Amino acid sequence: MSSVSSDKALPSASRFWHPYVAGTLLGMVLFLTFAFTGHGLGASGGLTRLIAAAQGQLAPEHVRLNPELANAAGGPGHPLNHWLVWMIAGVLLGGLTSGAAARRLKLETFTGPRLSPYWRWGTALLGGLLVGFGARLARGCTSGQALSGGAVLSLGSWAFMFAVFAGGYLVAYLVRRFWN
Amino acid sequence: MQTLLPLDVLGFLGPVGNVLIVIALGFGFGFVLERAGFGDARKLAAQFYLHDMTVLKVMFTAIVVAMVLILWSSAFQLLDFERLWVNPTYLGPGVLGGLILGMGFIIGGYCPGTALVAVSTLKIDGAFFVLGVIGGLFAFGEVVPAFWQFYLGSGALGRLTIPEWLGVDPGLIAVIVVAMALIFFSAAERIEVWAKARKEGTP
């Protein structure tokens, strides 16, 4: 069975890059993304397209009649031939490479000290549902809206970012047993 | 007749080059996220319990650094800000979506980008989270016709940057954002110390 990492195994800060260093490098990557593509980073958009592509295969009429789905399924060209999809591929490769180099590749479940892995899978699923829904509603997630939109000072993106922190802090007390 | 940046990669390197560049950028993104420790839901969630403010520090530093680089290259007409994609502002859906995402974040412990990193380092909870995200994305597509007007129109201001909204120079906003970030960072460090002490204090 996969191993469970509890609080005792929380890696010490020195094994990770210092936040300001990581942030500066991330900022440079973000700038390069704008410089090379004219737009920012993005994660949820690619997943949206993958789903729309799948739906397009399975239920083409349904996609055609729903303007939002039709939009996500692509307009001209193949839905998978879109930068967001390639970006996801890159993110997975990058995470894999860094994790492998730091020997953090391990089939396991990270969870709080009071939450069993099975419950954790459930909360992850539920959290993901909300995040997915919220991301589409807001037309972006932390990478696409907060980071990218934030860097170009988009009003809606900054509003979004504050709302994300607000939402998290509001609920944090309720779910403290998940993490502490 | 265009500024060098943003680069017309499609023109320079063709579709294959375009794909490779995007993958490389995604690679950088994923790599740095993992190095920052964001492949770990516990570290991400800790932001909301105040004893580890890494999320805030990394995010704001990244935004500020990118913003400064963009504005400086724009000032020298090396980069054309008008050609950059600025997320259109939809205040209603944006704020509501942000709240929902924030709740999902603290419940599930990830956001889409960090979840991908978690999956890439074989974290099972990350995989469940991504499944949930897919479900949420799908559910939205099915449900949105019911509130289409809200989604399309609520606070829809189009492409609008904060300097344009306030009618001031972007440089001024840059100064305010940097000041805000530095204040946040300083406060965050103090809060971290306080929260850690409190955490260790209770048995």
Next chain:
Amino acid sequence: MKARAWKLFGAIMLSALALGLMLIGQPSAEDRIAHWQDELDQMLASRAYHLDPGELFTLMYDTKIKLVMLDVRDEWEYNLFHLVDAQHAPLSKLSAQSARQLPDDAVTVLITNDEQRANQAFRLLKAQGLKNLYLLGGGLNLWLDIYAEGRIDAHYDYTKPGEDVLRHQLAAAVGEMHPAARPEFAAAPQREYEKKVVIEQPGPQVQGGCG
């Protein structure tokens, strides 16, 4: 402690860079025009962007093309006479963000009495990156020569530019209530002209979409 020194350094650097931005400012419309001075001069001198009235006439009736006509003259001139569907966009009101409000997938034609103000508007909008931008060669003076007076072989001598003043006499301010404001397709004089419009695809204005 080393960490503290680095943090301080970083904070000072960021503050300095931000303050620098405030001092240096972002490029204004004039800055942009100045930056592209040579290219713009060349574009205008080449006459590749000055459309023959015959071509504009054809575009008016081309249902496949989205046409935006911008009349850059003063309000009283616009009220005196303007082409049907020409929007009033006085040169004085064009700003550093005007190009963004115009559709990237439309053919935009700048109109004045001769060419001077349209040339200036061209510089301003082109420097902002607007695609598919053209001007009415010879302006409304030439247009009226052809479509109001029937002088099918009229031409504009760009080496001897006029004063950008309407030569034609009109009894009163007719606006677009004039047969020449939108000449009848079948009845209008058929003019031979050199086709200049080449549709540029809108750039990678990405649907950054759900990031």
